[in-house]
Amino acid sequence: MVHALEEIRRVLAPDGTLIDLRPLADNWRVEVVSLREVKRTGRVEDLPEQTGGDLAANTAMQEVEKRGWFKREQDELFPFFYSWDTPSEMEEFVDDDWQDFVGLDEDTRRATRAAWAVADGDSRVHVRVEIWIAKWRKINEHI
Amino acid sequence: MSLQKDADRNEIKYLRKFVDFNDKRVLEIGCGEGRLTWKYAKEARSVVAVDLDHDSLRVAKVDRPSDLDDKIDLACANSEYLSFAKEKFDIAILAWSL
Numbered sequence: 001m002v003h004a005l006e007e008i009r010r011v012l013a014p015d016g017t018l019i020d021l022r023p024l025a026d027n028w029r030v031e032v033v034s035l036r037e038v039k040r041t042g043r044v045e046d047l048p049e050q051t052g053g054d055l056a057a058n059t060a061m062q063e064v065e066k067r068g069w070f071k072r073e074q075d076e077l078f079p080f081f082y083s084w085d086t087p088s089e090m091e092e093f094v095d096d097d098w099q100d101f102v103g104l105d106e107d108t109r110r111a112t113r114a115a116w117a118v119a120d121g122d123s124r125v126h127v128r129v130e131i132w133i134a135k136w137r138k139i140n141e142h143i
Numbered sequence: 144m145s146l147q148k149d150a151d152r153n154e155i156k157y158l159r160k161f162v163d164f165n166d167k168r169v170l171e172i173g174c175g176e177g178r179l180t181w182k183y184a185k186e187a188r189s190v191v192a193v194d195l196d197h198d199s200l201r202v203a204k205v206d207r208p209s210d211l212d213d214k215i216d217l218a219c220a221n222s223e224y225l226s227f228a229k230e231k232f233d234i235a236i237l238a239w240s241l
Contacts (some may be wrong), residue, residue, distance in 0.1 A: 001241060003223045004172075004222035004241075007222060007223060007224065007225045008170075008172070008222065008225070008237075009233045010225070010229055010230075011170060011225050011227045011228070011229065011230065011231050011232050011235070012230065012232055012233075012235055013230045013232060013233050016232060016233055016234065016235065017162055017233065017234045017235070018234075018235045018236075018237070019158065019161060019162055019235070019236045019237065020236065020237045020241055021154070021236060021237065021238055021239060022159065022237070022239050022240070022241055023239060028200075030193060032144075057241040060241065061241070071201070074161060075197065076157065076161075078153050078154075078156075078157050079151075079153060080148075080149050080153055080154060081147075081148075081149060081150065081151065082146065082147075082148055083146070083147040083148075084145050084146055084147075085145035086145070089145055089146070093146060108180045131153075131154065131157075133157050133158065133161055135161045135162065
């Protein structure tokens with residue numbers, strides 16, 4: 001990762017901007033959502049590959065800051081929602097597309113189906129992911 | 144499938160809050176199918192969007208809006224070996240890829 005950041009630094013103009021935009025592994029909430037209410041039904045389980053990825057990315061950014069390549073100017077967290085019509089569509093997606101880095105336990109599956117069964121007609125199933133965005137400024141070599 | 148991603152458009156709202164794309168040369172690493180790329184490319188001077196996944200890039204090439212054909216270059220590239228000249232870009236975006 002540090003080598004990739006070195007490459008990015010090379011191709012950035014003086015005072016160029018690097019944006020690091022990525023989902024954080026921790027606490028992806030499962031919710032049944034309608035206009036009237038948000039009902040939390042559980043969370044997606046983080047597998048070690050996912051949390052390890054976060055740690056490695058953070059370590060790499062700390063390293064390039066220590067080396068004086070980039071300076072962090074701004075950062076913030078914001079929510080990003082994956083949304084499905086039904087719990088079964090959500091389960092199918094998690095099982096097929098996210099199987100390598102997250103899982104869904106039985107309690108969450110059951111609670112989501114139960115909440116959706118009695119929810120308002122406009123309800124959808126959400127997975128709420130926290131996204132971290134950070135702005136880094138390239139530190140010029142001659143400084 | 145009824146999957147919707149980021150219906151509230153938070154990702155592009157925050158990206159615009161953090162960076163002004165106007166007339167900038169942008170490198171996006173991890174562009175995938177171009178979901179984010181199409182949203183800011185109109186403002187930029189030029190965009191090079193790269194990804195390692197050939198299937199995603201194929202989709203991106205098909206989905207690329209025709210009015211952005213001249214502005215966005217899509218390429219398969221590894222961020223550890225970027226075959227671009229020094230200081231070519233004003234902005235680099237690591238899009239879900241660090």
